[in-house]
Amino acid sequence: MEMMDFSDTGNLNESLSESIVPPILQGSFGIFGNLLALILLFCYSKSHKWGAFYKYVFALAITDLCGLLFHYPVAVTRYASNFEFDFPEKFCYFDVFLFSFSFLSSAMIVCAMSCDRLFAVRYPITYRRGNHKTKRVLLAVWIFSAIIASFPLLGFGSAKMYYPGTWCFINFASQRCLDRINTYVYSSLCLLILLITVIANTAVIYSICKYDKQDCIISNDFERRRRKNDETYIVTLMLSIVIVFSVCWIPLVVGT
Template structure:
């Protein structure tokens, strides 16, 4: 069930036997701090604003996402951090590696699936509002979340039941499904299953979000009346919001899936720092998620726009008297050489 690489850096650092120092654990510590406290802040914000959002389906998915991301980081990163602090004197045991692989796989896959469900929620709300606003929409969201967690748990625990295996990856601080030794048929099959599901989640998220973006862009460009400017701002905000979702998910999650598919197809081989960086990048998605879905709320964005507009108008009003006085001064100097004017346009 467990595969241990005799040299964790067989491909990218051949012959290197240097043990990572405690200083190398700084990225892990930062992931833990920002991941746990960021998602905790997201949950607190959700609860404090429950009167305004009334736990609509979208916000139930946000809550599920924060619990998944924050909980996954909370119960996995400390084990990886301990390996750095102990200078890797205690290798991960087989049961611990199976557990760690499950937690990492479950956290990453569940996050991608929940983001996909959130995109589907926005798509249905936009194109099928009558169907979306049914009395059972809250219960429907809860059932969807439960099914998503169960299906993700089954998918991510297949190595425990004999399909594929878990592997300790460089530098020995984390485990994941063994997508390196794909000469073993079970590892190859499991790698393809996990990576294809992950890629499909990304593709579906992109398609659904761009469908919503196209809808709001169409409405925005068709609008000709200035009295609907606030509605136009709301639609532009939705477009920016969804573009951010697509960009972050694709940038953080997709590279790991591509790397797994490359290993499964024998395009690349071995493992080293690249896989470590890709997993950290995928976990970064769990850190960024709460800032996108909670702190990037419409209320915050609208407040920022209003503040910017007020500052701009005040600056413009402050510059206006000086501009008018300068024009007046030039006019008076042109008509009479004996008349002098100060910057306020008053005669000396």
């Protein structure tokens, strides 16, 4: 395991002007938002009946919530100690695993949601009759993300503490061969997932715009309108999630 790289962070104990308010607000909003999503999912479970899409939303909220709960207490402790509390090296590597796993698995879940919607819109009859195996997909996503996120723990890459010294992530700045390979693997994988997600959502929107071609399979006008409204609502939610992910991810993965 490589030692942590503290270059470019300066003297972290000099960051006395950093306010504790932003991380508390950021963590609180994130935790509250995910808890609210989980509460709404359970409150309206009778209407959505835990379809594949809503299972993905549940998994996405749980994944993000766990990442926040593990990271923010330690980060806030660092702020509260006036930056005198130092991260143990092992926790810094755990932080790298936590962020890498959370980012990657969340992106893959969003991608799976997009592909699920595409299949539901393009092949509605087959989709209703099929066994979607959502739990297996989620298990595969979490296992794969855990393997990729474990690379720095296995020496295939290293950790770097970033300003203001409250979080650690993959060492993108290192020129060491294994660090560069780990960086390119992670970044390329993230961009590929994002590309698939955008393509899938674009195809879903195109299919909904051409919805009249599929209306012949539904003779009831009320059922047709209800289904179209449901799909429009889900696609709107998906687009919002994809836009947020894109804004947060593109500067990180492209900058590497």
